[in-house]
Amino acid sequence: MEGADAAIAATSSPGTKKLVVLYPLPGMDHLVSMIELGKILGAWGLTVTIEIPFTIPTTPNSGSHPPSPYSHQVRVGTMAPPVDNATLLAKLEEMTKGIKETSLKQDETNRKIEGMQQSINRISYEQGEMKTWKPQLETKVTELQNSVTDLKLKEAVAFEVISISNPHLREILVAVDPGVLVVDFFCCIVLGVAWELSVPSYFFFTFGAEVAAFFLYLPVLHERLTVDFQDMGDKLVHVPGIPPFRAPHAMLPLMEREDAAYEGFLKVSTELCSTNGIIVNTFRWLERRAVETVAAGHCRPPGLQTPSLYCIGPLIKSEEVVGKGGKECLAWLDAQPKESVVSLCFGSIGRFSAKQIREVASGLEASGQRFLWVVRAPPSDDPAKKFEKPPEPDLDELLPERFLARTKDRGLVVKSWASQRDVLAHPSVGGFVTHCGWNSVLEAVPMLAWPLYAEQRLNRVFLEKELKLAVAVEGYDNDKELVAAKEVAAKVRWLLESDGGMVLRACTKEATLAGLVDEWRRA
Structure with missing residues (x-):
């Protein structure tokens, strides 16, 4: 594994230390990927500690996971809150x-x-x-x-x-004296601490190489463009190594230069070239053009040196908690024909309005196809409840009348959660309607792209235009309209029944096989 090679190289010369500190953003997708990276580094004989900004409960559910063979080498720690x-x-x-x-x-x-x-x-x-x-x-x-x-x-x-947590990280680094610090993309502000203590540092991208190429090039775009992304209309943005994309498909926080988040992302992009290397959750075959373009130095701002790029993926959670709901899903899938089911899941925080849920339901029913759909409760209209953990969805209230009864022979609706890895790996699943989160992309199932937030609109462009592994659901980017039931029905039928859907499945299988070969060669 290239990322492991980087860490080993930095910790294997005579007299060096073999402790690697990983510093993730405290968000579930970021944390899961960082833990999987830690397992790989542990497998290579390194001792790993994962320090999480703020205090996140890390006590595992009793009996939820079998112990990792490298768990004795990977420790998850938590930091105190900011003093100030x-x-x-x-x-x-x-x-x-x-x-x-x-x-x-x-x-x-x-x-x-x-x-x-x-x-x-x-x-x-x-x-x-x-x-x-x-x-x-x-x-x-x-x-x-x-x-x-x-x-x-x-x-x-x-x-x-992350910035205010810096003093705590410094105390930890002084105490444990690591050989390497690996920081989440969002945590660039801690690099000053690493430089002060002479600790080699690496960026870790939880998303793909094409997004990494975009962020490396963002300082160049910032200098060249004279207007905000949101004011560019349908004009195309050109970045070396990735397909041209419409300006509105850039990340939401980058739409306006005056946003505080834009300033933060621009700083991160500038700091990317000052680290010892960039570790990316991808594999070379999947994003060959982006990887080679970054490695050749075509994405860096003038006068800066491109750090080494290490492809460590796909990092997919290796163990899942299969509770009652998960067992029900798998048992239902066991009874379905091969590649006959479309799975619909929109990530850990992806939620739709009640109206959009009903449109999806009507579309699935009209499609005539088998489906497994994870439904979450819509966001509350009550300001006092918007911050609360969402309740279990009331399916009788949310779905069209008698929808469950009419579709019971070919559909399963699951409340809130299903074991995505196990569902998508099941042979009866022939397609996936997804929000285009990068972890979902790496599950290697033919996709209908329905991006919702973060970098997902960029991911959708790469998946459809470059990788040929997805087709977009039309209307997702219209802020004033719902994605119509007829669009859902048409795209689901296309995915499972058409020649185009068969080609998409073949491309996905090729990508999966190529990834395995790529990993074998590098190992």
Whole structure:
């Protein structure tokens, strides 16, 4: 594995230390990928500690996972909250001022709010200082939710929190004296600590090489473009190594240069070239053009050196908790014909309005195809409940009348969660309607692309135009309209019945096989 090679090279010369510190963003997708990276490094004989900004409960569910063969070499630790609470609260206050109202979908706003609250809810009450700090932050986020329409603050808050956590990370690095520090893409602000302590540092991208190419090139775009992405209309953005894409398909926080998040991402992009290397959750065959273009130095800003690029993927969670719901899914899939089922799942925080849920249901019914659909409760319209953990969805209320009865012979609706890895690996699954999160992309199933947030619109462009592994659901990018039932029906039928769908499945299988061969050669 190339990423392991990088860490080993940095820790294997005489007299060097074999401890690797991993520093993830405290979000589930980022954390899962970092833990999988830690397992790989542990398999190569390195000792790994994963230090998480803020305190996240890490006690495993009893009996939930079999022990990893390398678990004795991978430790998950947690950091104390920032000491200077007033600074963070002041920064949050500053970021709420002067934010413009936009025509964002209410669903999009709700998702941003919910994401912030989920991060807060992960903070433990166990430490005395946190007992006073957590309610203050909750109050501030409540104020944000009540007063702000354009809430592109999740990323901005993440950058600020990581910055304020720097003193704690420094204490840890001084105490454990590691040979290597691997930081999440969002955590570039900690590089100053690594440089001060002369610790070799690597960036870890939880998304693919094409997104890495885009961010390496962002400082160049910043200098060349004279308008915001949001004001470019359908003009194409050109980045070396990736397909041209329409400006609105850039990440939401990058739409306006005045956004605090834009400033944070631009700083990250500038710092990318100052590390010892970039580790990417991908494999060369899947994104060969992007990998080779980055390696050749075509994406770097003038005057800077491109760091080495290490392809470590696909990092897919190796163990799943298969509870009652998961067993029900797998048992149902066992009874279905090969490649006859379309799976619909939109990530851990992807949620639709009640109207959109009904459109999807009507489309699935009209398609006549078998389906397995994970449904989550829609965002609440009550401001007081927007931060709460979503309840189990009321399927009788959300779905069209007698929908479950009419589709019981060819469909299964699951509340809130299903074991995605096990579902998508099942031979009866022939397609996947996905939000285009990178972890879902790496599951290697032919896809209908329905991006929702983060870098997912960029992923959709790469999947469809470059990799030929997906077809987009039309209308997902219209902020004022729903994706219609007839579009859902047509695309699901196309995926499972048409010659085009067969070609898509063949391409996906080729990509999977090529990835295995690529990994074998590098091993």
